[in-house]
Amino acid sequence: MAKFLNTTGVSYHLEELIKGTKERLILISPYLQFSERIKEHLSNLNIQKRDIRIVYRENKLQYEENNWLESQIGIRTSLCKTLHAKCYINENEAIITSMNLYAFSQQNNNEMGIYISKKEDTDLYNATLEEAQRLLTISEEFRVTVKKVTPDTLPRIEKKVAETKPSNIKLSRKNTGFCIRTGVAIPFNIEKPMGLDSYKSWSKYSDPEYAEKFCHFSGESSKGSTCVNRPILKNNWKKAKELFDL
Secondary structure, three states, rough: OOEEEEEHHHHHHHHHHHHOOEEEOOOOOOOEEOOHHHHHHHHHHOOOOOOEEEEEEEOOOHHHHHHHHHHHHEEEEEEEEOOOEEEEEEEEEEEEEEOOOHHHHHHHHHOEEEEEEOOOOOOHHHHHHHHHHHHHHEEEEEEEEOOOOOOOOEEEEEHHHHOOOOOOOOOOOOEEEOOOOOOOOEEEEOOOOOOOOHHHHHHOOOOOOOOOOOOOOOOOOEEEEEEEOOOOHHHHHHHHHHHEEE
């Protein structure tokens, strides 16, 4: 059964949720400003090569924290300009709350939330995970970088090259396809529509219906309409059949 949390309860369970992650962690919060304890837990998970995803709307990190986040190569950050939800979820539990992943909120605000256990509330957990995955799909992946910490330094957001390949790349060879997760050019194979790194990430859950971002045939944005079971957009299927003799 889902459990109500007050401010103290949200802070406690959030730290335990992050610390207890064994596979995948998704942190969804409009604002980011990590406490030292949260940074320690995330660094530890990153060293253990856990799959860490953060979706946010506005960067409130100080310069030193920007540099810290840049150093955590395995942590992937995505920007969702319309984000207002706050949700924190790993492979076993989730928290839906009013609390941002923002130190001020944890220390000064009156917050509340709901704790969800996958074991005890499977349907509710799965519904929460599905929405978290949808937000990942519609968000644009960025990497926060600041090279030098000075009073005049301003944080900048650098878009990842892997996520911004032009969607109108022309097919130069008959065997050219595109990774349905990153849009990067790979050999065309509807049985293997992902690059190696993307496949490794996907294989942790192996959900053939998980919404992806690109069309394997054209490389254009699919807006979540493609997946491992359906790697080609419907409007491209006829062309793909003709070109690749499917």
